[in-house]
Amino acid sequence: MIRIGVIGLGWWGKQIVTCLAESPRFKVVAGCDVDHNMAAPFARQHGFDLVTDYEDLVRRGGLDAIAVVTPHLLHEEMAIAALAAGKQVFCEKPLALSTASAERILAASAKQGGVLGIGHERRYEPALEKVRLLLESGALGRVLHMDANVSHNNFRNMDPSNWRRDPRHAPAGAWTALGIHIGDLMVSLAGAPTRVAARTASQIFPAPSEDFVSADVDFADGARGRITCLSTPPFYARFTLIGDRGWVEVQEGGNVDKGLPSTFVHCKPDGTRESREYAPVNTVRMNFEAWADALEGRAPYRFTPDQLLANIRIFDGVVRSAAKNGEPVAL
Template sequence: MIRIGIIGLGWWGKQIVTCLAESPRFKVMAGCDIDGKMAAPFAAAQKFDLKDDYKTLLKRADIDAIAVVTPHLLHEEMAVAAFAAGKQVFCEKPLALTAASAERILAACAKTGGVLGIGHERRYEPAMEEMRRLFESGVLGRILHMDANVSHSNFRKMDPSNWRRDPKHAPAGAWTALGIHLGDMFVSLAGPPIRVTARTASQIFPAPSEDFVSAEIDFKNGARGRITCLSTPPFYGRFTLVCDQGWVEVQEGGNVDKGIPSSFVHCGPDGNRVTRNYDHANTVRMNFEAWADAIEGRAPYRFSTEQLLGNIRILDAVTRSAATDGKPIAL
C-alpha cells in the first residue's frame, strides 16, 4: 500500500481522495490546503490529517508519495521539492505551464529515480482505450488527422477572481483544463509535435479571462490535428481519429466526474459503421493504480517522458501563438 499526501483540497483534490477511497492500493495519510476552514469538514469525514503548509507533508516518514493538486503555477516548486524529499510524485495536469518548467520537473524525477504520475485519466476511458486498441492493431491504417472539441460551462459559474479564470495560472482559455487532455491523446497517438498555430478570444467572459481557444498542430510523422475548447456552452465532448483505412469517433455525455456513458463509432474502409456505448469507469483510480504498478516495479507507466514534454511544448506554443494572433510556433 502506498501512503499518500494530497496538496490541494479544492474540487479536484477532493475528487481524487474520493476515487482513491475505492482503491486498496492507497491510503491518504494527510492533506494540505491554504483554506483550512473549507477543507476541514472533508478531511474529518475522510479521516486524514489536515495541514496548512505542504512542507510538513514532505517531512513525514509515514508518507511515501505526494499528489500535487494545486493552481498550475505551483506545480514545479512542489513537485521538485517532493522529489528532493525522497517522495514519489503524482502531478495534476498540466504538468507545467512551459516546456522549461516541465524539463526541470522531469530532471528532478530522473535524479531521484522516481516515477512521475500525471493526471491524464482520460487515456483510461473505455471508449478511448478501444480507439487506441484499434489504432495500434493497424486496422485503421496510417494516421492522418485528429479533431477534438471538449467544452463546458463549469467555469462560467465561477467568480472571475477564481484562479481557474486567471491567465496567470490558466493561460489560453480552457486549454489547461480541457485542451491539455486532448493534447496528451494527440501525442500518444501521433508522436512528437513540430508546429502549433493557435488563437484565443474573450467572447463572453470579460478580458483578461478567455473563453475560447483553438489550435492546429502538425506532427513529425505528417499527421495533423485540431483542438477547440470553449468555456461557456453546455457540455460537449468529441474526439475523432481519421486514418487512411477508417475512422473512429468518441462522444462523451458529460465531464469525467459525472459518470455518464460514452458513445463509440468505428467506420471501416467499406463504409460500414459499428456503434457501441461504453459505461463510465473510475479512470482516476485506474491511473493512480497504474502509477502504483510502476512504482512497485510491476509494469511500466504508459506516459513516457517524451509524451509528457511534447504535450507541454504544445501548451507552451499555444500560449505564445495566441499572444501573437496566431503566429505559427515551430517546436
C-alpha cells in the same frame, strides 16, 4: 500499500481522495489546503490528518508519495520540493506552464529515480482505449487527422478573480482544464509534435479572461490535429481520428465526475459503421493504480517523460502562437 499525501483539497483534490477510497493500493494519510476550514470536515470524513503548510506535508515521515493538486503556477515548486524530500510525485495536469518548467520537474524526478505520475486519466476511458487498440491493430491505417472539441460552462459563473479564470494560472482559456488532456491523447496516438498555430478570444468573458481557444498541431509523422475548447456552452466533448483505412469518433456524455456513458463509432474501409456505448469507469483510480504498478516495478507507466514533455511543448506553443494572433510556432 502506498501511503500518499494530497496537496490541495479543492474540487479535484477531493475527487481524487474519493476515487482512491476503495483502492487496495493507496491510503490517503494526510493532506493540506490553504483553506483549512473548508478542508477540515472532508479530512475528518475520510480519516486523514490535515496540516496547514505543504512544506510540513512533504517532509512528513511515513509518506511514500505526494499528489500535487493545486493551482497550476504552484506545480513546479511543490513537485520539486516533494521529490527533494524523497517522495514519489503525482502531479495534476498541466504538469507545468512552460517547457522549461516541465524540463525542471522531469529532471528532478529522474535525479530521484522516480516515476512521475500525471493526471491524464482520459487515456483510460474505455472508448478512448478502444481507439488506441484499433489504431495499434492496423485497422485504421495511417493517422491522417485528429479533431477534438471539448467544452463546458463549469467556470462561467465563477468570480473572474478565481484562479481557473486567471491568465497567470490558466493561459489560453480552457487549455489547461480541457485542451491539455487532448494534447496528451494526440501525442500518445501520433507521436512527437512539430508545429502549433493557435488563436484565443474573450467572446463572453471580460478580458483578460479568455473563453475560446483553438489550435492546429502538426506531428512528425505527417498527422495533423485540431483542438478547440470553449468555456461558456453546455458540456460538449468529441474526439475524432481519421486514418487512411477508417475513422473513429468518441462523444462523451458528460464531465468525468458525472458518471455518464460515452458513444463510440467505428467506420470501416467499406463504409460500414459499428456503434456502441461504453459505461463509465473510475479512470482516476485506474491511472493511480497503473502508476503504482510502475512504482513497484510491475509494469511500465504509459506516460513516458518524452510524452509528458511533448504535451507541454504543445501547450507552450499554443500560448506563444496565440500571443502572435495565430502565427505558427515550431516546437
